[in-house]
Amino acid sequence: MLAMRHISKVFRTDLIETHALRDFSLEVAEGEFVAVTGPSGSGKTTFLNVAGLLEGFDSGTYLLDGVDTSGLADDARSRLRNEKIGFIFQSFNLIPDLDIFDNVDVPLRYRRMKAAERRERIASALDLVGLASRAHHLPSQLSGGQQQRVAIARAIAGDPKFLLADEPTGNLDSLMARQVMDLLEQINEMGTTIVLVTHDPELARRAQRNVQIVDGQVSDFRPYEPHARPAPMAAAATA
Amino acid sequence: MNVQEIRPILSALLRNRTGAVLVALQVAIALAVLVNAVYVVKQRVDKIGRPTGIDVENIFVVTSAGFGAGYDHSATVRDDLAWLRGLPGVRAAALSSGVPLSGGGSSNTVYKTPEVKGEGTPVNYFLVDEQGVDALGTRLVAGRAFRADEILPEDPTYHEPMPSMIVTRALARALFGTDDAVGKVGYDGLGRPITVIGVIDHMQGSWVDWDKLDYVGLLPRRAFGPRATYLVRTAPGQRDALMKLAEGHLSASNPKRMIQHVRALDYYRDRSYRSDRNMAIFLVVVTVLLACVTALGIFALATFNVSVRTRQIGTRRAVGARRADVVRYFMVENWLITTAGVLLGAALALAVGYSLSRAYQLPRLDLYYLVGGVVALWALGQAAAWQPARRAARISPAVATRTV
Structure with missing residues (x-):
């Protein structure tokens, strides 16, 4: 699904060069649920941006669902993001002036999908996250957990192969965080590949595989073992 | 561009409408003044430019007074x-x-x-x-x-x-x-x-x-x-x-006499038309200033909207918007504001034109001027929003992952 090989990404200013990713390699198989962890400044966000095609990289290769992303033009990257990737952000990133229905509709509109098909997908996504009855509420009328579920509905409405979640529970209390993680697991079980970027080891343990980034490199990862998902929380703690 | 595409832009605009309403009012006033001012200027220019039937450019006048x-x-x-x-x-x-x-x-x-x-x-x-x-x-x-x-x-x-x-x-x-x-x-x-x-x-x-x-x-x-x-x-x-x-x-x-004046005939013509010419110049200056102020208003609103929506634009880009989609969003939003302004302004322009024609026995406002004014304001609005829209399109999708 995702194959990064020898990726490097350097941020340069007049005075310093920061190697955010160096010789970074990671493969994520289709259907996998991978948690990427690491301390602050380790390169997690840069990995997320590169993996999500939000930023380019300086060297190496990155294949997303078999598509070589190096050298893609901006429009092509936009199209690839729209079709292959669903994003879930820590701050939900809903558009405050649009109601829930229209928020979920945003990526579908950019796919130039017919209105009837969009309506069907939005209804189905909102149904999955349990917010079908709130379709015409504004984000400000929902709790944080509900807003994140709307964000998940927006991420999955386009039926992407790959979900990229950036600290999806970072702004939620523990109960809501658990509900969101349950939802992500449910989506993963339906076949969607998920990469979860988090600094929270508890959440990371709910993934099938943990990858730790330190100083822009993968420092530790456990190979993918199909059907080896640990039991949520308590079991994960002993893994 | 169809109604389906406009609807979410319009509904977002209506939920956050103070700035848009003010700019639309500005556009309306600008249209009403612009159309009538241009019409009056055209009448003055026509008046000044009427054929005299006289060889004005080659005549001079001598006035002599005996004493x-x-x-x-x-x-x-x-x-x-x-x-x-x-x-x-x-x-x-x-x-x-x-x-x-x-x-x-x-x-x-x-x-x-x-x-x-x-x-x-x-x-x-x-x-x-x-x-x-x-x-x-x-x-x-x-x-x-x-x-x-x-x-x-x-x-x-x-x-x-x-x-x-x-x-x-x-x-x-x-x-x-x-x-x-x-x-x-x-x-x-x-x-x-x-x-x-x-x-x-x-x-x-x-x-x-x-x-x-x-x-x-x-x-x-x-x-x-x-x-x-x-x-x-x-x-x-x-x-x-x-x-x-x-x-x-x-x-x-x-x-036994003095020569009072030796003047070109166009001196007299220009003197007679001075108030018409000054009025035309004044109205042109007012119209240009008003157009500039309106353009600045539109530009300022679009710039403000871009700056407060940086995260939102980044998110749109992250979920698949192309740069052109972002430009289009802001241009459509601006077009909607300008259109609301020109609709109101058209009614205002007709009312002002009617009042002027009644008060000063001027001919009734020619509708071609209204159509021209609407097109000019639309073009002005789009031109003023173009640069902020382009700037919005340059916002990186990576902005979406920044935590404040």
Whole structure:
């Protein structure tokens, strides 16, 4: 699904060069649920941006669902993001002036999908996250957990192969965080590949595989073992 | 662009509408002022640009005033005209009772019957000599000009009859209902006949604001002194040099008189149209300033919207918006605001136009101007929003992952 090989990404200013990713390699198989962890400044966000095609990289290769992303033009990257990737952000990133229905509709509109098909997908996504009855509420009328579920509905409405979640529970209390993680697991079980970027080891343990980034490199990862998902929380703690 | 695409942009706009409403109001006021101002300017420009029927660019005017005992007006005029007519480059020179387009002149009423009944026709008349038609540069289309032997002597009493007259086509039509007026007879206020001996194509008279500006008659009589006004028509390009020459000679030729002015005829024309020209310039300046302020308002709102929506734009880009989609979003949003403004502004413009036409007897606002104004405001709005929209499109999708 995702194959990064020898990726490097350097941020340069007049005075310093920061190697955010160096010789970074990671493969994520289709259907996998991978948690990427690491301390602050380790390169997690840069990995997320590169993996999500939000930023380019300086060297190496990155294949997303078999598509070589190096050298893609901006429009092509936009199209690839729209079709292959669903994003879930820590701050939900809903558009405050649009109601829930229209928020979920945003990526579908950019796919130039017919209105009837969009309506069907939005209804189905909102149904999955349990917010079908709130379709015409504004984000400000929902709790944080509900807003994140709307964000998940927006991420999955386009039926992407790959979900990229950036600290999806970072702004939620523990109960809501658990509900969101349950939802992500449910989506993963339906076949969607998920990469979860988090600094929270508890959440990371709910993934099938943990990858730790330190100083822009993968420092530790456990190979993918199909059907080896640990039991949520308590079991994960002993893994 | 269809309604389906506009709906979410419109609904987002309506939820956050204060700035948009203010800018739409600004657009509405701008349209109302712009359309009416441009219309008034066009009328003023048309008024200033009306054909005069006179060779304005090649005529200069000399005014001489005799004074003191022993001043001989007839001899002075005779000598002055003989000298002026003898100047190389002078096509004609005539003594005249007034200066066309100057704002000063004489008028009288001519009647269709000797009974002097009913409403007469007002005539702005000029007493001229045998070179009057040539000195004005008017075009004679029927009949003839005055002969030297039919120029009557001075008449300070204004009571002597005028046997003949040269009229403009416009006056001929007003008096006789036809251009073919040679031989036709009108009557002065005492019922004395005046026979038309010639028709000139067109000539504007003294008062540029008069709606009968081209009701002009030339009468064959020497204007009385001690003041004399000469109309001197030169060959093209020689006017200014001959003015200097004339001023120098005439000032020195007779110690019993002074030369008051030697001025080009376009000086008088420009002076008469000064208020129209100033009004047009003022309205153009106001219109341009208003357009600039409106453009700035639109630009400021679009810039503000881009800066407060940086995260939102990044998110849109992250979930698949192309740069062109972002530009399009802001251009459509701006178009919606401008459209609301121009719809309101169109109604306002018609109301203002109607009020102006009632208050100042102006023609009713031409709808072409309204259509032009709407198109101009749309274009202005899109131009003003273009740069902020382009800036929005440059926002990186990675902004979406920044935590504040």
